Amino acid sequence: MDIAVTPPLVAAPPVSARAEAGALARLAGPLVGANLLQMAIAAVDVVFAARLGPRDLAAATLGSYFFNILSYALIALAAAAAPLIAAELGRRAHAVREVRRSFRMAMWAGLLCAIPVMLLLSQGEALFLLAGQDPIVAERAGGFLSVLLWGMPLAVAAGVMRSGSAALGRPGWTFLVTGLALVLDVVGNWAFIFGHLGSPAMGLKGSALANVLAYAAMALCFGLILLFDRKLRRYRLFGLWWQFDMVRARDILRLGLPISVTWVFEAGLFTGAALLMGLIGVAEVAAHAIALNIAAVAFQIPFGIAQAATIRVGLAFGAGDRPWVARAGNVALTAGIGVMGVTAFIMWAVPDVLISAYLDPAVPADAAVAALAKRFLAVAAVFQLVDGAQAVAAGVLRGLQDTRVPMVIALAGYWVLGFGSSVMLGFFTPMAGVGIWWGLAIGLAVVAVLLVGRWRARARLGLLPALSQA
DSSP states (O other): OOOOOOOOOOOOOOSSHHHHHHHHHHHHHHHHHHHHHHHHHHHHHHHHHHTTOHHHHHHHHHHHHHHHHHHHHHHHHHTTHHHHHHHHHHHOSSHHHHHHHHHHHHHHHHHHHHHHHHHHHTTHHHHHHHTTOOHHHHHHHHHHHHHHGGGHHHHHHHHHHHHHHHHTTOTHHHHHHHHHHHHHHHHHHHHHHHTOTTOOOOTHHHHHHHHHHHHHHHHHHHHHHHHHOTTTGGGOTTTTTTOOOHHHHHHHHHHHHHHHHHHHHHHHHHHHHHHHHHHHOHHHHHHHHHHHHHHHHHHHHHHHHHHHHHHHHHHHHHHTOHHHHHHHHHHHHHHHHHHHHHHHHHHHHOHHHHHTTTOOTTSHHHHHHHHHHHHHHHHHHHHHHHHHHHHHHHHHHHHTTOOHHHHHHHIIIIIIIIIHHHHHHHHSSTTTHHHHHHHHHHHHHHHHHHHHHHHHTTTTTTOSOOOOOO
16 A cells, blocks of 8 residues: 555635736746757757768767657656646645556556667667668667667656656756756767767767766656655655556556657658658758757747646646636637747748858858748748647646547648648649648648637537536
8 A cells, every 4th residue: 555645735726817827837937948958958969969970960860869759759658647646636635645656657657668669779770771771871870779778768767757746846846957967968978979088989879878878867866856855755756666556557548648649640740741851852851950940949838838738727627626727728828829929920020040040041052941941931930829729739638638539630630631731732832842831830720720629618528527526
């Protein structure tokens, strides 16, 4: 039996939209910051790998993308703990024991699934050769993954602990720990790739080792935080870690698998778009990468808001407080769409400034790429609003523990309509690369409309909690 601890009381629900917005901002702010720092870690790896030459850069890019999409899928699976923990805290009944069970089984699910994923990563060279990649690039990418794969369980464990600490009201640690990981990644890349600080020069494998050590540091730091933070330690999240709870494991898989698959659908859409660009021309691929990176940086803001919204709506769901559910979800949607309105204006107003961070349009060799990137950003400015809406709408629905239908919506919107439109507009109209981006916008818009519509129809669809008897 779990060790019983008297659960702390959850704060009373905000009585106004303004109070809810404040609570959302306090939770989302550190998560947005951590997401941006995570992107900075990926950028650091690219910068260091680029100094090794084009083949090593290509190998690192392929290996990192393969690793990241799989690690994010596993973390998304385990992230089902967040709405479960939030609902348990909202109910206030046996919260400590139930929170601990959700956390424990999320960790079990993530780490068990990491085993076959590590085996898959160990076959990286063979997989890249099957995909038709250059043999030398495939060999180096396989070597890179042979080291990086050991970071998979560490990344998953850190992701579960990050979700748990945020759901329990301590998101600030996420920002600090990710910042520490960024510093370690910079130092590790510099030392292990080029042989500084007494390390042998390991080349590309040194970059992979730097990543593994950064993940290890994150997992260690989060573990110490959960053990010693005054607010978090009362939950004894590592208590009886060996006990398997079948009921809670099913809950994690029921909610988490659709979240994981949805993430793969969305990430795959943009990968597919890059492949389509490659069929048009090299300049289109380069311009696509620049415009997509700018859009991805902006996306971290609604993504963080969505993560916070899942927790806020989950608390209200667990409390059986329908007005609070509505307030939390509507405030989050307003915030997400509003922020993306600002980023859309920036992309539309000063695209040359944004593009100049990647290349110099005055250089003749870069002029064609810069011109294309500017055209792509004009489309990105349009879909910023729907991108923010679909991200936050998915987050609020997860707070209602609604993940399966949103997964189906993502499949239909992203791949049937979005990717299909990209193919049609990119190859059967004169728009070419711009048409591919309009296809992405169509897919995101369809998903946003359907998810927001599902949120608005939550009562009719039976997604709301039973009314609280308190």
